[in-house]
Amino acid sequence: MAADIPTVDLGDGIRIPQLGFGVFQIPPEETEAAVAQALTVGYRHIDTAQGYRNEKQVGDAIDASGLDPDEVFVTSKLGLAHMTYDEARVAIDDTVTALRVTKPDLFLVHWPLPTVRDYTVVWRALVDARADGVLRAIGVSNFQIAHLERLRDVSDLVPVVNQIELHPYLTQEPLRAYGAEHGIVTEAWSPIAQGLVLGDPVVVGIGEEIGRSPAQVVLRWHLQRGTVVFPKSTSPARMAENLRLFDFSLDDDQMAAISALNRDQRTGGDPDTFRYTY
Numbered sequence: 001m002a003a004d005i006p007t008v009d010l011g012d013g014i015r016i017p018q019l020g021f022g023v024f025q026i027p028p029e030e031t032e033a034a035v036a037q038a039l040t041v042g043y044r045h046i047d048t049a050q051g052y053r054n055e056k057q058v059g060d061a062i063d064a065s066g067l068d069p070d071e072v073f074v075t076s077k078l079g080l081a082h083m084t085y086d087e088a089r090v091a092i093d094d095t096v097t098a099l100r101v102t103k104p105d106l107f108l109v110h111w112p113l114p115t116v117r118d119y120t121v122v123w124r125a126l127v128d129a130r131a132d133g134v135l136r137a138i139g140v141s142n143f144q145i146a147h148l149e150r151l152r153d154v155s156d157l158v159p160v161v162n163q164i165e166l167h168p169y170l171t172q173e174p175l176r177a178y179g180a181e182h183g184i185v186t187e188a189w190s191p192i193a194q195g196l197v198l199g200d201p202v203v204v205g206i207g208e209e210i211g212r213s214p215a216q217v218v219l220r221w222h223l224q225r226g227t228v229v230f231p232k233s234t235s236p237a238r239m240a241e242n243l244r245l246f247d248f249s250l251d252d253d254q255m256a257a258i259s260a261l262n263r264d265q266r267t268g269g270d271p272d273t274f275r276y277t278y
């Protein structure tokens with residue numbers, strides 16, 4: 001089943017499966033079982049973060065799966081408490097230790113936090129860790145165009161991805177266009193808006209027309225726009241449902257109708273002002 005999932009080129013011979021499995025809000029004690037189930041149904045891309053406190057359990061599940069760790073693409077992200085270059089370098093090593101069996105394939109600056117730190121400093125830590133062979137591909141998350149422009153001013157290395165909140169109520173056209181222009185792959189977090197978009201009459205109507213669930217309709221819309229997605233579910237049935245996306249397609253009218261639902265509605269923080277308080 002894993003072989004059916006297309007991959008997206010991140011450069012340097014690194015390819016990311018376009019569909020993965022997210023583990024935000026899965027408690028650490030439930031993560032190993034959830035990831036084991038996800039690997040069993042066919043996912044080969046796991047999206048975690050230092051802030052989710054479940055990196056070790058992701059590594060444990062990959063270890064116990066019997067799969068070659070190289071077959072599973074793992075993304076993690078820098079914790080929000082790390083403000084300086086040195087703190088970021090130590091934290092990157094912590095992720096490598098926590099994942100144990102597998103080096104992170106992709107490591108991201110989780111949020112820019114422009115009100116509390118200079119994000120170009122932690123970006124430099126990722127650049128240097130990559131040059132030292134500690135990390136493979138590096139990118140960012142929740143960066144706005146202005147943040148990406150500032151990185152361009154200080155660094156020759158372009159982030160390979162920008163992972164942003166993106167779903168039919170927040171279609172993020174300017175950021176997607178900027179990414180396409182600069183070779184930055186767009187990844188969608190909360191691809192089904194944590195369920196918010198699944199009751200939308202347009203989404204439900206298209207699902208009824210083609211005999212697919214609302215979640216499948218929305219996830220397919222993402223894939224056809226070239227976006228990388230990793231829905232979260234702790235239900236084995238919904239994990240499998242979210243993977244059955246490659247035996248149907250949406251036509252141009254259906255794609256346009258879903259894109260037209262945009263209302264610039266965030267479910268999470270605004271990257272310009274968001275800060276995490278410990």
Ligand code: NDP
Binds near residue numbers: 198
């Ligand atoms: P999602 O949009 O993936 O939605 C998850 C929710 O939808 C869960 O409540 C889940 O419930 C439910 N669900 C999943 N599949 C279905 C389905 N087929 N039908 C009905 N309900 C369904 O939200 P997330 O916020 O988890 O985003 C996905 C991933 O994105 C995260 O796990 C994380 O990896 C990443 N992320 C990154 C952020 C960042 O700042 N970079 C921020 C937020 C997320 P159930 O488990 O019961 O199935």
